[in-house]
Amino acid sequence: MDLPVLIANALALGAAYALVALGFVLVLNAVGAVNFAQGDLCVAGGFLAAALAQRAAPALGPWTGLALLPVVALALAALGWAIERLAVRPLAARPPVAAYIATIAVGLMLEHALAGLFGAAPLGGPALLPPGPGGTPTLTTLGHALPRQSVAMAAVAGVLLLAVHLLLAHSWTGRRLRAAAQDPETARAVGIPAGHLAGLSFALAAALAGIAGLLLSHQYFVVAGEGAGLMVKAYIAATLGGWGRIGGAVIGALLIAAFETAVGAAASPPLAEALLYACVLVLLLVRPQGLLGEPYGRRA
Amino acid sequence: MVPARRFPLALAATALALIASAWTPPAVATTPLPPAPVPTVIDIAVIVPITGPLALEGMSQRNGAVLALEQAKAQGIPGVDLRWTVLDAGASPETATNAFAKGVGRSTIAVAASIFGPHMLAFLPLAAEAQVPLVTVSGTARITEMGIPWVFRFFPADPTAKLAQARYAAQALAAKRVALVSQSTAYGQSGRQALAAAFAGLGVAVAADIELALGLRDLSPIVAQALAAQPDALVLQLHAGPTALFVKQWAAAGRGGGPGRPGPVAGAVPIIAGSAMHQPATAALLEPAELAQVCAETGAAPAADASPAVAAFARDYRAAFAGEPDGFAVGQYDAVSMVVAAIRSGARTGPAVRDALARGRHAGAGATYRSDGRGNMAHDAVIVCYDGRSRTPTVTMRYENVAGVP
The missing domain is CATH 3.40.50.2300 (Response regulator)
Known part of the structure; x- marks a missing residue:
């Protein structure tokens, strides 16, 4: 297997992790609490995509994966909004630990509900791109045969990351979101509806997680109970990049995937995982604010 | 209350009932019935x-x-x-x-x-x-x-199932070098030890011995390591999900089956997987063509x-x-x-x-x-293989009393 294939796979996986981590940071900034259900929302998106694909594939054909993207995003956005309204907002006046516990509870309920609804077996989601001519699974780019689905995953995730960046940096809603994240009290004082923006953050975060779930479900399948692992990845990505820094979470996620792939190929995956956590420990010692630093200096 | 004009009738009926209840049939069988046994x-x-x-x-x-x-x-x-x-x-x-x-x-x-x-x-x-x-x-x-x-x-048990798996690689596929990919769990380590011992006994070189943790998604580093060893066959000791992941990524690397390429392919390296691969739920995760070069050991394969x-x-x-x-x-x-x-x-x-x-x-x-x-009660093992056209395997080889239990 040549190096460009490894890079393409690492980029695809890192981009999907980045969507999960980005949603994690959006919620962190909106309500000042870690959303421990973010990994399970990703799993929910994967299951929803796999279930819908089974029914819709005959009608949608080889483009089922792309066609289902907005459907999964909207469904998960509604779920994220509901979580904020029902489990997090009622605890707004309590210490942040109450919101942590609430999201842990929501995550566990989601995990068991998904296992009950979809069963214990892994499911495969829809492909994003149809196979190439003659059924080939690769896409020849710059003289290299790259896995089509990995290229598609990286492209879709890249477009979404850019869209979220534009939303946050250049839109009225994005400015209000950032203002509420930076100083919620002052934002409320000047009339910014911080509560509604928290709901919007949860919805956006869940939509991103759901899309990540769809992207991952074809190449890597989806199985109930793997949300905790995804959550840890998002947590480390946020820590690596700088707690609360959106760009940092994306960079952190890409670094995690690149590290796992490079060290995994050169040595072994268990060693790669152990070394990754060792590196995180070292980073916490020498640069606790993360690679890009903390934007507001309020670590949860 | 009984109306006065019906009183004599009621009295007569009561008297008859009392007589009937007092009457006992002639003693035919006097032995009491045994109590119903309590299960x-x-x-x-x-x-x-x-x-x-x-x-x-x-x-x-x-x-x-x-x-x-x-x-x-x-x-x-x-x-x-x-x-x-x-x-x-x-x-x-x-x-x-x-x-x-x-x-x-x-x-x-x-x-x-x-x-x-x-x-x-x-x-x-x-x-x-x-x-x-x-x-x-x-x-x-x-x-x-x-x-x-x-x-x-x-x-x-592993000494039986893994011996059958190794024999199939060495004898049916004539493999001289194998790459062994196992899970870093108790299940994976137990099978890995049995496979390594079996291959040593059969004179087959284990050219790569790779472990992977549960939860790992991108297996392309593993595929790269296995390919670098230039094996004649891949031997897996993985749980269900990772088995399907590996088969999928092996096929995507062009060394197994693949869409439009059912059946043996030049340069393909066959996979002999552990029992997880024979489960219908595992095969359901893969396209039939991706299963073209894949076999699995199991104790029995009821679907096949x-x-x-x-x-x-x-x-x-x-x-x-x-x-x-x-x-x-x-x-x-x-x-x-x-x-x-x-x-x-x-x-x-x-x-x-x-x-x-x-x-x-x-x-x-x-x-x-x-x-x-x-x-240890089961001493037989079977090898099932997929033909690249369906997700239902066929029993390719039966190994009876593998460990020679008397």
């Missing part, structure tokens, strides 16, 4: 992982055990009230031991026990204390090597085996659970059926069932079972 209550606990990473295998176990118990109940056992309870062993030994404590009582005479090695290792001392035999399909070699005579394994006993089991299983059975289901079905046969023969306590299992011989749906003296 002996016998409980069997089914403690398997219904949630967690081994839930797929655990559900197969559960279904196999419950099918055997429902059939036994429907047929009836004279003098026995057969009952059972199903408990989730979950993912951790702590959950499993709690379930054991809850599910095993005075009337429990056997436990259909978890496929997960760490669960079984936790159950062994509890079973010895409670004096109930454990019947399982766990492949972890160690459970029958600890000298605790309360465990009976109805699936080929046309022999009458297996076919009858598969038919009943499909009718009961609307799904395809696998080797774990038939193994657990046979295990519980052998326990039921012991009860029919008069066993009413845990030690009596244990003795029957240890000394008896049982012609089950998947195999004929007998103990090797340590509780």
Whole structure:
């Protein structure tokens, strides 16, 4: 297997992790609490995509994966909004630990509900791109045969990351979101509806997680109970990049995937995982604010 | 109140009733009837992982055990009230031991026990204390090597299954160099040791020996390492999800099957996977063409085996659970059926069932079972292979009495 294939796979996986981590940071900034259900929302998106694909594939054909993207995003956005309204907002006046516990509870309920609804077996989601001519699974780019689905995953995730960046940096809603994240009290004082923006953050975060779930479900399948692992990845990505820094979470996620792939190929995956956590420990010692630093200096 | 004009009639009726009740027939048979026998209550606990990473295998176990118990109940056992309870062993030994404590009582005479090695290792001392035999399909070699005579394994142990897997690679595929990919769990390590020993005995070089953790998604580094070793065959000892992931990524690397390329491909390297690959749920994750170069070992393959006993089991299983059975289901079905046969023969306590299992011989749906003296009951293995056109494999090779149990 040549190096460009490894890079393409690492980029695809890192981009999907980045969507999960980005949603994690959006919620962190909106309500000042870690959303421990973010990994399970990703799993929910994967299951929803796999279930819908089974029914819709005959009608949608080889483009089922792309066609289902907005459907999964909207469904998960509604779920994220509901979580904020029902489990997090009622605890707004309590210490942040109450919101942590609430999201842990929501995550566990989601995990068991998904296992009950979809069963214990892994499911495969829809492909994003149809196979190439003659059924080939690769896409020849710059003289290299790259896995089509990995290229598609990286492209879709890249477009979404850019869209979220534009939303946050250049839109009225994005400015209000950032203002509420930076100083919620002052934002409320000047009339910014911080509560509604928290709901919007949860919805956006869940939509991103759901899309990540769809992207991952074809190449890597989806199985109930793997949300905790995804959550840890998002947590480390946020820590690596700088707690609360959106760009940092994306960079952190890409670094995690690149590290796992490079060290995994050169040595072994268990060693790669152990070394990754060792590196995180070292980073916490020498640069606790993360690679890009903390934007507001309020670590949860 | 009775109206006055009807009083004489009522009086007469009452008198007749009193006379009738006082009359006794002539004494024909004076021997009193014996009291109806109270059936002996016998409980069997089914403690398997219904949630967690081994839930797929655990559900197969559960279904196999419950099918055997429902059939036994429907047929009836004279003098026995057969009952059972199903408990989730979950993912951790702590959950499993709690379930054991809850599910095993005075009337429990056997436990259909978890496929997960760490669960079984936790159950062994509890079973010895409670004096109930454990019947399982766990492949972890160690459970029958600890000298605790309360465990009976109805699936080929690693020394049997892995020897068949290695023989198929060495003898049927004439492999001289293999790449071995195993899970870094107790299951993976146990199988890896048995495979390494088997290949050493067969004179096959293990050109790459790669471990991977559960939860790893991108297996392209593993594929790259395996390819670099230039093996003649790939040998997997992975759980269900990682097996499907590996096969998919191996095919995507152009070294296995692949869309539009069913059947043997020039330069392709065949895969001989562990028993997880034979499960219909694992094959369902892959396109048929991706399975073109793939075989798997198992104790029995009910979805692929046309022999009458297996076919009858598969038919009943499909009718009961609307799904395809696998080797774990038939193994657990046979295990519980052998326990039921012991009860029919008069066993009413845990030690009596244990003795029957240890000394008896049982012609089950998947195999004929007998103990090797340590509780290993299954000694046959089969190799199933996929043809690249469907997700249903065919039995390619049968290995009977692999370990040479007398």
